[in-house]
Amino acid sequence: MRALRYYGANDIRLDDIPEPEPGPGMIKVAVEAAGICGSDIHEYKSGPISTPVQAPHPLTGEQTPIVLGHEFCGTVVAVGEGVERIAVGQQVAANAALWCGQCPPCLEGSTNVCQSIGFHGVSGGGGAFAAFDVIHERNAHVIPDSVLPSVGALLEPLATxxxxxxxxxxxxxxxxxxxxxxxxxxxxxxxxxxxxxxxxxxxxxxxxxxxxxxxxxxxxxxxxxxxxxxxxxxxxxxxxxxxxxxxxxxxxxxxxxxxxxxxxxxxxxxxxxxxxxxxxxxxxxxxxxxxxxxSLAYTSKDFDDAVAHAATRAETLAGMITSTIALDDVITAGFDRLAYDKHDEIKVLVRP
Ligand SMILES: [Zn+2]
Ligand SMILES: [Zn+2]
Structure with missing residues (x-):
């Protein structure tokens, strides 16, 4: 499948990579909508800032090139061994935060300031600017069918x-x-x-x-x-x-x-x-x-609160989406435009 990968400042490429399959505890999602974040643009223009370049990220074991895309929503198409809470066919939004679960902040419940904090789609481990993505079951938040995928893709920044x-x-x-x-x-x-x-x-x-x-x-x-x-x-x-x-x-x-x-x-x-x-x-x-x-990112509880907020304010949130583009156009109509054009865009979504 094609995926947008980050190599360094002003160097992102649509590469052919193997379609990911879910290991134990993981779920495979067909991406319906993925937002381009301001942090993606910082990384593109002025990075590397958060992407692991010199050494693999401790939680993903990966370093650049890594697949980008951390604000997304999609449909579950496969689940790995031991997955119990999430089922094929459900619509989920992804909590992009990666946390170790063992350091002092994690043990206190402040997983958003984990000593090894990383983000799916930034720190390796997959990303949503691709047709399919694989995430951990604990990062998947089921969203009601009444919430459109485009709004589901806004839940990650909303949780922030x-x-x-x-x-x-x-x-x-x-x-x-x-x-x-x-x-x-x-x-x-x-x-x-x-x-x-x-x-x-x-x-x-x-x-x-x-x-x-x-x-x-x-x-x-x-x-x-x-x-x-x-x-x-x-x-x-x-x-x-x-x-x-x-x-x-x-x-x-x-x-x-x-x-x-x-x-x-x-x-x-x-x-x-x-x-x-x-x-x-x-x-x-x-x-x-x-x-x-x-204030950094969010916890799982904040993400649940975002799901509840979106259910009642979907129309307001959808009003922030100014463009929806295809994956083929993500570099020119997405990243280049947001980074270097004068524009009136607020949130640009990619539909892979
Ligand atoms: Zn973001
Ligand atoms: Zn931790």
Whole structure:
């Protein structure tokens, strides 16, 4: 079968590789839809960042070239020995996280910060930009038939957003601010909206993303290129507390503003992967005891919560899908376009 494999920066290839078959505890999935992630584009333009190049990844035993594709949904077509929970014919979305299950964070249930953390479709072990993929049974989440495969492919980034919102420990009546309305920022907005929060502010300069932010539940969208964000937020909140700011933009200004506008004991949640460092004065955290948190991926529980969220907000989520392309076009219409073209894309799906 054909599969998109990563070799290095600006070097991805559609290769012919053997169709994978499920070993014990594994399931084989016919991929219905697979999303291209912002991290895939970082890896393509500026990598290798997360792909194992020098040595095999400890959990997959593989190194580049590796098959890409970690946000996906498909139909189970075969199961390996000992698989009991998943059956042929079921529609599943894949939890892409790989964890060891034995290190101290794993034993505490924080599998998303496993000391050997890896991601299927990034760290080897298979990937979804191919007709078939094989994953561990524990990584498969059954999704209702009423959830379209295209929406099923959004569950992985949605689980990331759900984890980030849990980290914020919001209080009723809090204002919230989301910087950046790319896929993750939009999903955070959708999750905040489902919580019933009344004041959800998005900061986003792009017109199409700003419109998407409103569809996903933002109650106000501020354009940081034409408005003073600090002043606007002060007007909107009228002295009320910003309980959390979410940085899904990775722009130096967004981090500075996020720290300044977050209220007493509020949290700044960094979800973005930054390509370079940013200077800030930690004193800015002191006077309101604001804390800065990193939020990485998700646990299995977060993924289950994503399945439940998608069942009720499928239409909102589907609105983020701006293009669906064939595997044959994944390099030109997918990676090259997202990396190097001016575009209005939010989420591009591949149908292998
Ligand atoms: Zn991703
Ligand atoms: Zn572990």
């Amino acid at each position: 957003a759900i984890h980030a919102v849990k980290m914020a420990e919001l209080h009723p009546g809090d204002h919230t601010v989301v910087f950046g309305a790319g896929p993750i920022g939009l999903m955070v907005l959708s999750v905040l909206s489902a919580m019933g929060l009344e004041s959800i502010i998005a900061v986003e300069p792009g017109a199409s993303r700003a419109a998407a932010a409103t569809r996903c539940g933002a109650t106000t969208v501020i354009d940081p290129f034409t408005e003073d964000v600090r002043t606007r937020i002060a007007e909107i909140t009228g002295g009320g507390r910003v309980g959390a700011s979410f940085d899904a933009a990775a722009a130096p200004d967004s981090l500075h503003v996020a720290i300044d506008i977050t209220g007493v004991h509020g949290r700044v949640i960094n979800i973005a992967a930054w390509e370079r460092g940013v200077e800030f004065n930690p004193t800015s955290l002191l006077f309101r005891e604001v804390s800065l948190h990193g």
